[in-house]
Amino acid sequence: MSKADHMLSILWLLRSGRKITARQLADELEVHIRTVYRCIDSLCASGVPIVADAGPGGGYRILGRFAESPLMFDSEEQKALVHASIFAREAGYPFGEALIRAVDKLKLYTNEEQLEQIERHGRGVSVIHPPVDELEQSFLQTLELASAEGRSLEMEYRGGKDEAAVYRGFDPYGIVHWKGSWYTVGYCRLRQRIRSFRVDRIKRLERSEERFERPAHFSAKGFLLGNLLPESLEDASLLTVRIQGAERALNELQRHWLFGHTLVQRNEKEAVFRMESASLLTYVPYYLLPYGKALTIMEPDVLIKRMAEVSQTMAEHYQQMQMRSAEVKEG
Template sequence: MRASRLVTLLLLLQNRGRLTARQLSEELEVSVRTVYRDVEALAAAGIPLYGDAGHAGGYRLVDGYRTRLTGLTTDEAQAAFLAALPGAAAELGFGEALATAQLKLRAALPAELREHAGRIQERFLLDAPGWYGDADHAPHLAAVAAAMWERQRVALRYRRWRAPEEIERRVEPYGLVLKAGRWYLVAGGPSGIRTYRVDQIFRIRPLEEEFAIPDEFDLAAHWDRYLTDFRARLHTGEALVRLTPQGARRLGVTPMGDGWTEVQVPIESIDHAHGEFLRLGTDIEVMAPAELRDRIAETARTLATRYEG
């Protein structure tokens, strides 16, 4: 633990220049007295650093000195791939490793590239959850991730939308996907590869059984196929609609000039399409199927009657 802290202290000085003992203690989450001892240990090991007294003082490295201790640990290398998702890294237990990995990566860069990397970090932010909902609370995410890293089978108690709502599955965690603020587990089992929402797992029990991920399995390719199949199952019908230019843009359709655009659009069901199309108000007219057109017409009549006077 102390060796890791000494490396971090050295990298902080290399990346940021002069730092006071108080600033170092806050960064390392240790006491000022511990910082003094760590600085003495580095000096005794031949690291060319010195301290300046006074209000503007602090510790710094001799100009031109650069450490070569920039190798990444396994955890830090894994965390580096999540650098655009600090929240996700923290949820998976890599928050501290990510911070250390970024320090090491900065230390390995020339000065001008370090400055550029700093500007990128200051000016770009990825906020994964959608506007009208917070990220799901997934209390068992860390346990799922641990089983995935260790390639350990687990028994899940899972809540699904259809009966029976609560089921138990023995699965092999192959990978985790974060989509729109929601975590999904892709796992193998007796019935093949399945996808589970991690926030719907309410109990997980590690099993003393290891597994091997099939050589042909590719998480990104599998997820792409899963989404394609999901959309195909989701949109079971079509509707013929007329759209104003504004309605076309809101529905993601290219307007045909300044007039109405007639187009076939996929729909999940009559009930779902009824609610979605009503959002477009007067920017849409449903032509077919007749059942959907009649439902929307009846809703319009009810609203007109309700708002009369």
């Protein structure tokens, strides 16, 4: 038997709840007592709460509720873990190698039928996601570790392509995966306020000697989403957007994060949103444009006017392309 098999066997024996000496374990497994000691040390190093009671009536035992915890997963739990690992790895999860090792351990203690089922379910799930390079994964690991330890970082960050990188102290409160990108949220010591940063725009990260305490009940996810959405749908500065169309088109529109979070009323043929006026003049028209005649904007007039302007600009752009193409062919 391998060392892993010996460790698992010892764990099963200790789960009985009674104290067992090293000699009794060695006799039960038909191994040398030194093998038992090595396996016990490895189990303790892996986090199993094994206690050694010395003296008459002593022996090894497991502390607390661990003895009652299941050591194996059923088929549904195995499938869920494999699928979750696929999603995490494809999303650029920073500890992907450890995740692979964990799934490999899961497969190690399965029979041929169970292993075939795990592999079959693993082939049935895929995720399309932009690749995350090694540097970004390294930054994510540093940020997650610093967040857990309360360790401040020195960060060099470039906000945009044409902006110069800025050096700042940063207290990372957490990392968030949103819409295909990783973000970190925390206290920026340069601006002296909580901010969010895209991890793929970080140029350098270094651990510092400074420490920090994360605010109680702080949610990095809530902060990031709160910065992207209006604080209240009852805000007087928001405009009502009324859109009619086929149910399928409205359903697709509602899946977009902005429309989904600003929806206030919906039926089969119409959806009503409360949205910031600035967004209606910038990116909202470009998101609505691909729907063409499948959607009809009933209000506000400012969005209808902006849609007409954007459509005309796009039409002129492609007309110029068509004319240039014709000139090239004639020449």
